[in-house]
Amino acid sequence: MPDRFGDRLAALVGDRHLQRGEAVDERYRKDLTGKYATAPGWAVRAESTAEVSAIMRMAHEAGIPVTVIGGQSGTSGAAVPSDGGLALSLERMNKVHAIDTLSMTMDVEAGCILQVAQEFAEAQGAFLPLDLGARGSAMIGGTIGTNAGGNRVVRWGMMRDMVIGLEAVLADGTVVSSLTKMLKDNAGYHWKHLLIGSEGTLGIVTRAVLRLRPLPTTRQTALIAAPSFEQMIRVMRRLEVSLSGQLSSFELMWADFYAAMTEAQLPSRPRPMANGYGIYALVEAMGGNAALDGQMFEQALAALMEEGLLSDAVIAQSDQQREALWAVREDLSPGFTPRRPFTAYDVSMAIADMPAFVDLALANLKQAAPDATALFYGHAGDGNLHANVSNGRMDAEIKQAFDLAIYRAVSDLGGSISAEHGIGIDRLPYIGMTRTPEELDLMRTLKHAIDPRGILNPGKVFTMDAQ
Ligand SMILES: Cc1cc2nc3c(=O)[nH]c(=O)nc-3n(C[C@H](O)[C@H](O)[C@H](O)COP(=O)(O)OP(=O)(O)OC[C@H]3O[C@@H](n4cnc5c(N)ncnc54)[C@H](O)[C@@H]3O)c2cc1C
Secondary structure, eight states, X not given: OOOHHHHHHHHHHOGGGXXXXXXXXXXXXXXXXXXXXXXXXXXXEOOSHHHHHHHXXXXXXXXXXXXXXXXXXXXXSTTOOOTTSEEEEOXXXXXXXXXXXXXXXXXXXXXXXXXXXXXHHHHTTEEOOOBOTTTXXXXXXXXXHTTOXXXXXXXXXXXXXXXXXXXXXXXXXXXXXXXXXXXXXXXXXXXXXXXXXXXXXSOEEEEEEEEOEEOXXXXXXXXXXXXXXXXXXXXXXXXXXXXTTOEEEEEEEEHHHHHHHHHHHTTTSOOSSOSOOSEEEEEEEEESXXXXXXXXXXXXXXXXXXXXXXXXXXXXXXXXXXXXXHHHHHOOHHHHGGGOSEEEEEEEOOGGGHHHHHHHHHHHHHHHOTTOEEEEEEEGGGTEEEEEEEOSOOOHHHHHHHHHHHHHHHHHTTOBSOSSSOOTTTTGGGGGGTSOHHHHHHHHHHHHHHOTTOOBSTTSXXXXXXX
């Protein structure tokens, strides 16, 4: 069969950067979970914005669906291409063009890996605060496409707060560019905010200007435990003040999560603190005064212990100890592997509603399957909570029962069904549980106006027909 579209792509990017049909590599077909394996017609690695624009013009003309692939670190199927569609990778567009240490900005291409961008900034005495467990694989484009949050939202916000300028290619190949370093700009609509978090359905981000900060020179890390959730959040609010604005991370771990993770890590790492406290958190402060910051951190925690708000605290005394504390929260594989098969949720709600959510979710899960168990942990900074749910089996029926158990609890509390990995394919049937019909209609109107042929990542986030 002649492949005229493929031949035109090959003429543009060269045979080396095009894969066709069955030759399309696995990493362009699947996300991290491997749940949705598809059969794209082509995978292409673009080298420049001009190439992305030409590719989109061709796809638009031919009505071929295009999914932009980032680091595939998402788990909702958001970056899985359509059958017979085009998988567009920006991995070759990975340059850091410039770092401006006066304006504190970084001009970076969308295919740059987050950790590479962080290290580039640090080499110039600047700091890109966005940080998450998938830092070694997630790309700048993917973190913009999902409005990523992560470990430091409590102080510096999420990706939406860091994108100053943006360049993107629209469905018909039009390049829209505002690679400005300006922080405040009230001239009309901020179209960049439409694209941030839109999961590749409204445009392809090709380059961005990100906001940097001066590189902190001190870092204090502690594992803390409190008798109850409410006391732990009071601790966070107190530290926001007593650490004079240096509080940078506050990662919550429910007691069962802490016990399971530390138990599984025991052969290689001793448990840093006893089991059995009400709730745990990993706390980090970043500052600039080597003589005083450590002392301020210790004193703040000691005062909270004296008042009885904290039950226990372990402060890292070296980089090695810091890594060991972070591993309790980030080295999830030893603790989660024995729970396979499981379903992972990333929901959000007002911080004060988190305990009610946990109670409600557990009650709903027990109704769905009496042997269901769930481990809870999350980022207090953005009200983002993970639930890892398992009962030893995972077929479509039990998965749907768990989905409904979790999303009903979120919906009852006015929360959101996704705070990290997006809606993708996985959560598409449930978006109406936390978005109103009017909101969904507005989304459809915007999508139709910007992508009238519906070629950008179709079948993700919402359907074009009102249900
Ligand atoms: C261990 C681990 C920890 C994580 N921790 C966090 C966390 O703390 N906070 C958090 O928010 N997320 C977290 N995530 C989820 C995930 O890493 C983020 O969603 C990340 O932003 C995805 O980036 P990616 O490059 O892998 O994108 P992909 O997964 O490849 O794509 C995600 C979506 O973005 C779209 N996209 C990709 N590139 C572009 C582009 N150039 N233009 C427009 N759209 C694009 C894709 O089409 C897709 O819809 C974590 C994941 C893992 C595995």
